[in-house]
Amino acid sequence: MANPRYIKKVEEKVKELMLKKPKKKKQVKGLLESRKEDDSRKSMDVIDVVAGHVADIRKKRMELKNDK
Amino acid sequence: MTSEFSPDLLQAPIPGMSLTKAPKEMPFENPPELFKIEDVIEHYVNRIADPDVEDPLLLMLDEGVGIDLIADFITTSGTRNSIHSLDLGFLVNPVVRELIKYIADSANVEYVDSYAEIEKRKKIPYREMRTVIKEVFQTNPDIADPQDPEVAKVVPKGLMARAPEMKPMLDAMPTDTPKENL
Numbered sequence: 001m002a003n004p005r006y007i008k009k010v011e012e013k014v015k016e017l018m019l020k021k022p023k024k025k026k027q028v029k030g031l032l033e034s035r036k037e038d039d040s041r042k043s044m045d046v047i048d049v050v051a052g053h054v055a056d057i058r059k060k061r062m063e064l065k066n067d068k
Numbered sequence: 069m070t071s072e073f074s075p076d077l078l079q080a081p082i083p084g085m086s087l088t089k090a091p092k093e094m095p096f097e098n099p100p101e102l103f104k105i106e107d108v109i110e111h112y113v114n115r116i117a118d119p120d121v122e123d124p125l126l127l128m129l130d131e132g133v134g135i136d137l138i139a140d141f142i143t144t145s146g147t148r149n150s151i152h153s154l155d156l157g158f159l160v161n162p163v164v165r166e167l168i169k170y171i172a173d174s175a176n177v178e179y180v181d182s183y184a185e186i187e188k189r190k191k192i193p194y195r196e197m198r199t200v201i202k203e204v205f206q207t208n209p210d211i212a213d214p215q216d217p218e219v220a221k222v223v224p225k226g227l228m229a230r231a232p233e234m235k236p237m238l239d240a241m242p243t244d245t246p247k248e249n250l
Contacts, residue, residue, distance in 0.1 A: 002162070049105055057163070057167060057169075061170050064173055
């Protein structure tokens with residue numbers, strides 16, 4: 001059975017992510033335009049990764065409910 | 069002297085029977101296929117969206133099985149089948165729960181999140197229950213039964229506490245009890 005403390009932490013992070021508004025990407029011109037996104041910048045924290053996925057699915061769920 | 073033979077003895081395992089299978093024959097004896105959390109999440113996203121898995125899943129939800137139990141079962145079976153390690157199964161558990169909820173919502177199936185959580189919510193904290201009983205007893209003492217052990221705990225017992233109503237003893241009629249019994 002999953003650890004309730006871990007689930008609580010994930011839920012807190014998910015709530016944080018749900019409240020956050022999506023950032024607008026800056027348009028970069030020139031040589032940097034073709035550069036791919038750097039993976040090393042991504043968070044390596046497990047809770048962040050899991051919470052990100054949970055938030056994405058929850059957003060889709062909410063969209064689904066709103067459509068109905 | 070004859071010893072009685074019990075046929076139940078034949079049902080018991082032979083000593084060393086567990087060592088007769090070839091090593092690494094069972095899936096859980098081998099290293100897991102996936103070891104990155106992103107890969108495991110992707111595996112479950114693809115797996116749960118599969119119609120072969122979706123139908124029994126919806127049936128289980130319809131029967132009233134809690135989502136937490138189903139998620140635990142799915143992730144543990146992933147470990148048993150050597151898809152991922154046990155710790156990754158625990159870490160991925162919240163994503164699997166959310167996926168199951170998504171599937172249930174898309175199919176208009178009502179579900180129970182967790183029976184343990186429902187039980188927890190139903191339980192009233194002792195501190196609150198105590199104050200409520202106290203208030204009820206003070207405002208309307210006839211409602212609360214002082215014989216009830218739960219009520220008896222919170223009934224004021226100090227010097228200034230209201231004494232329970234008693235019938236006057238002097239009004240009682242003398243009984244004709246024989247002296248032998250006294």
